[in-house]
Amino acid sequence: MDWFWPEGFYTLVMVGVFVLGAFALKLPIAVAMSLAAVSGAVVAGDGIPLRHLVEGTFGYLDTILIIASAMIFMKTVERIGLLEAVAARMIRRFRSFPLLLSLGILLLIMVPGMITGSSTAAVLTTGALVAPVLIRLGVPVLKTAAAIAMGAIYGMIAPPINLPAMIIGGGIDMPYVGFALPLLLCTLPLAVVTALLLVYPDLRRFKGDEVALEEQLREMERTPLTPRLFLPILVLVVLLGGETFLPGVWPALGMPLDFLLAALSAFLTGRRWNLLETATSAVEDTLPVMGILMGVGMFIQVMTLIGVRGFVVVSALALPAWLLYVGIATSLPLFGAVSAFGAASVLGVPFVLALLGKNEIIVASALSLIAGLGDLMPPTALAGIFAAQVVGEENYFRVLKHCVIPAVLTAAWGIAIILGASFVAGVLY
Amino acid sequence: MKILRGTPVTALVLLVLVGAVSFLAAREFLAMRVPDVVVPAPGYETHLLSEWEPSLKGTPADTPVYIQAGSEPGGTVLVMGGTHPNEPSSSLTAVLFLERARVNRGRLVVIPFANIMGFSHNDPQEASPQRLHFTLADGSVRTFKYGSRATNPIHAWPAPDVYIHPQSGQELSGKEKSNLNRAHPGTPDGDLTSRLAYGLRQLIVKEKIDLAFDLHEASPEYPVVNAMVAHERSMELAAMVVMELEGAGIPMRLEPSPKNLRGLTHREWGDFTETMPILLETANPSQGRLRGRTDEDLVLTGRDKCYTKAAALGRLFVPYDGSQSIELRVARHTATVKTFLDMLGLFDEAKEVDVEGIPTYEELLGQGYGAFLTPLPLKDASPGSQG
Amino acid sequence: MTPIYRGIVALVLFLMLRCMFREKDFWKQVTGALVLIPLVLRLLLLK
Ligand SMILES: [Zn+2]
Numbered sequence: 075m076d077w078f079w080p081e082g083f084y085t086l087v088m089v090g091v092f093v094l095g096a097f098a099l100k101l102p103i104a105v106a107m108s109l110a111a112v113s114g115a116v117v118a119g120d121g122i123p124l125r126h127l128v129e130g131t132f133g134y135l136d137t138i139l140i141i142a143s144a145m146i147f148m149k150t151v152e153r154i155g156l157l158e159a160v161a162a163r164m165i166r167r168f169r170s171f172p173l174l175l176s177l178g179i180l181l182l183i184m185v186p187g188m189i190t191g192s193s194t195a196a197v198l199t200t201g202a203l204v205a206p207v208l209i210r211l212g213v214p215v216l217k218t219a220a221a222i223a224m225g226a227i228y229g230m231i232a233p234p235i236n237l238p239a240m241i242i243g244g245g246i247d248m249p250y251v252g253f254a255l256p257l258l259l260c261t262l263p264l265a266v267v268t269a270l271l272l273v274y275p276d277l278r279r280f281k282g283d284e285v286a287l288e289e290q291l292r293e294m295e296r297t298p299l300t301p302r303l304f305l306p307i308l309v310l311v312v313l314l315g316g317e318t319f320l321p322g323v324w325p326a327l328g329m330p331l332d333f334l335l336a337a338l339s340a341f342l343t344g345r346r347w348n349l350l351e352t353a354t355s356a357v358e359d360t361l362p363v364m365g366i367l368m369g370v371g372m373f374i375q376v377m378t379l380i381g382v383r384g385f386v387v388v389s390a391l392a393l394p395a396w397l398l399y400v401g402i403a404t405s406l407p408l409f410g411a412v413s414a415f416g417a418a419s420v421l422g423v424p425f426v427l428a429l430l431g432k433n434e435i436i437v438a439s440a441l442s443l444i445a446g447l448g449d450l451m452p453p454t455a456l457a458g459i460f461a462a463q464v465v466g467e468e469n470y471f472r473v474l475k476h477c478v479i480p481a482v483l484t485a486a487w488g489i490a491i492i493l494g495a496s497f498v499a500g501v502l503y
Numbered sequence: 504m505k506i507l508r509g510t511p512v513t514a515l516v517l518l519v520l521v522g523a524v525s526f527l528a529a530r531e532f533l534a535m536r537v538p539d540v541v542v543p544a545p546g547y548e549t550h551l552l553s554e555w556e557p558s559l560k561g562t563p564a565d566t567p568v569y570i571q572a573g574s575e576p577g578g579t580v581l582v583m584g585g586t587h588p589n590e591p592s593s594s595l596t597a598v599l600f601l602e603r604a605r606v607n608r609g610r611l612v613v614i615p616f617a618n619i620m621g622f623s624h625n626d627p628q629e630a631s632p633q634r635l636h637f638t639l640a641d642g643s644v645r646t647f648k649y650g651s652r653a654t655n656p657i658h659a660w661p662a663p664d665v666y667i668h669p670q671s672g673q674e675l676s677g678k679e680k681s682n683l684n685r686a687h688p689g690t691p692d693g694d695l696t697s698r699l700a701y702g703l704r705q706l707i708v709k710e711k712i713d714l715a716f717d718l719h720e721a722s723p724e725y726p727v728v729n730a731m732v733a734h735e736r737s738m739e740l741a742a743m744v745v746m747e748l749e750g751a752g753i754p755m756r757l758e759p760s761p762k763n764l765r766g767l768t769h770r771e772w773g774d775f776t777e778t779m780p781i782l783l784e785t786a787n788p789s790q791g792r793l794r795g796r797t798d799e800d801l802v803l804t805g806r807d808k809c810y811t812k813a814a815a816l817g818r819l820f821v822p823y824d825g826s827q828s829i830e831l832r833v834a835r836h837t838a839t840v841k842t843f844l845d846m847l848g849l850f851d852e853a854k855e856v857d858v859e860g861i862p863t864y865e866e867l868l869g870q871g872y873g874a875f876l877t878p879l880p881l882k883d884a885s886p887g888s889q890g
Numbered sequence: 891m892t893p894i895y896r897g898i899v900a901l902v903l904f905l906m907l908r909c910m911f912r913e914k915d916f917w918k919q920v921t922g923a924l925v926l927i928p929l930v931l932r933l934l935l936l937k
Contacts, residue, residue, distance in 0.1 A: 081795060104921045126630055128528035132937060133627035136661060138925065142902045177863065235664060240676035245792070247764060249675045298912045317664070326663040330898050357905040365921030368928070373627060379630035381796035384809035388793050392816055420798060424792055428818065461542055507916035514910045517923040525927055529936040562933070657935040661895050
């Protein structure tokens, strides 16, 4: 039986229709993805499998609720003036310590990702918070966005919550225990490097116009940063933190509800803003991404239905041993184009099985790190898209360009950890 | 294409389309809620699990339990399928014991659809077929649903980010909260999946089940496959059975139940009840991550070019010669359970169970699964159709 | 918790409808329509 025929052909059709739709016809990516899914089903003789197309979208139903509610939260703290007020305070406090500031900011970006396991949550909360700080202090807009995107991904991978690692573990019946140290090893060094690479040089060099800066700071401080104004962030920290650090005691409200409650608490700050308009504009801004996720859901379901998924996975596993690592470093992020979680499940599990015999916790941690890069991969590129949005950049590809070096380092670091898994295990345990 | 203008009218047109698509898709989703019909052999009494755990009464978790007692006293054996409704040989084997068994000594308890809440839907992005069709000896066709590994989210939504196993504090990915085989031994006040597990534990305790089977399938690339997992208490009997099976040409791996993986039947039933738990795994390419085209044919034949290639690459834990048919998988489960039944009396005379009418390994392979199903009775009289 | 989450779905659904009727770009309306389908089906607990 010929390996390429017909699944390889189906793959080309699906990718071809997507490229045609998205780039030649300039259709929204969501629509191009859906058309690609339908074409795949049609050429494979399944007609238009309505049940499959709709069922596929349900893989991301919870994700779109998180995205919508996180964006509602972000728009709210922006509208009440909290975002600018916090940024101004941070600039005044830390601008004379550029190294500390660069490292601190990267860590700050990571924190919401660490406790929610979602890069989107990180970008839209502390990412949005630090963006104006970095920009005022002279970090170029695109580098700022790149630093936020990378920090958000490291946050998503860093402990205590790492959903790709849990997904990989779930595929081989490995409880999510003992991951904290390996995951810190996976992420912290990279976060430091990213801070030094993208943030620190410009912060150190900043010799801006002091008068102009002072004027800007005043403008940003229009709304005084009172404890009361700070309430929404406090509520969010308590809700998300409680769920993570008091498991079983704290009610598991889930991220969408946490974000919405935190947004609602803005009513208690005494500031006035239009809730309905804010929420509508939040949904409007996230609509393309939510649509992409729906398109991707259909795409994966059809890939699975017509055999393209197995073709891709087994082709990756068929690589010779020395190429297996190259395959891991490329196919996991590439498959992340349809979502990092999807990559962890579809490819992460077979890879960890292919690497059985090495310390599985360390291998799974490193694979989750590489899978996390999927959040930079177009068309979904959740981290890249939202990072571009928080700095006001229209074209997220320009942000991704600045992510290339840290991303390559990330993949290399992940592979290095897998190669040295037994050595790492000896040191850590 | 960007030139196309959007107006409230186009929005309205799209909404009508959304309604139409939703309606058509919903019809297919709702069809999955119609229960499979089974025809219990004479002698079976039909019960519901809520008789052992009243809080399940009227909930979607309440699953049928069938009990047949022989004329002679002996041991009591539970055959449970459908913990994971995407592992069809498990419920199909239980159905075989339900429709064929004649119990002479002891008692047989059969639960064919353990997590009945997983039979009413399919997993997103897995492209599972909804139904399997079997042709019977008389030419009629019977169908069984192919479900999901997890409880239907409409009964268990939203899933938490992290699932904490209540008895051990073990943390797992949040979707495992809907996985019956991570919920054992269950709690009386938890969510439906946890209460279902609790109900099963109550049944095992109150019915004094001596030997309890939890039937499964696993992907061929998974290390524990064509295998038996035994609790410490079941180990001696299991070892005798494995030797017997080897002699009959049915190779079987025997694995001790890991102490540190919690929530599974082979661990919790052993620790929280007096029964001897046994979990069985066959290899099911249609649930594997390496599979190619996913459809009913794959489920029934296990023929798959991706698995063929993966086997050649040495990635599998089962001998895979291009197929792994449902007959073979049901036959493995059936022969294993039957061998246990035959040896239980040797192990402890008072617990002897004697069951007749179960097709042999060779008969199943030769005649196919459908040959051993009972044709459905006419519509008006449908004894034992499950609710 | 399920009723609360149905409420959240209803909220997003309502906001999405609001966006669709204000949207001037047809293809963005189509994108919204794609998102509406699972929201409707989950709101009604059909899937
Ligand atoms: Zn199973």
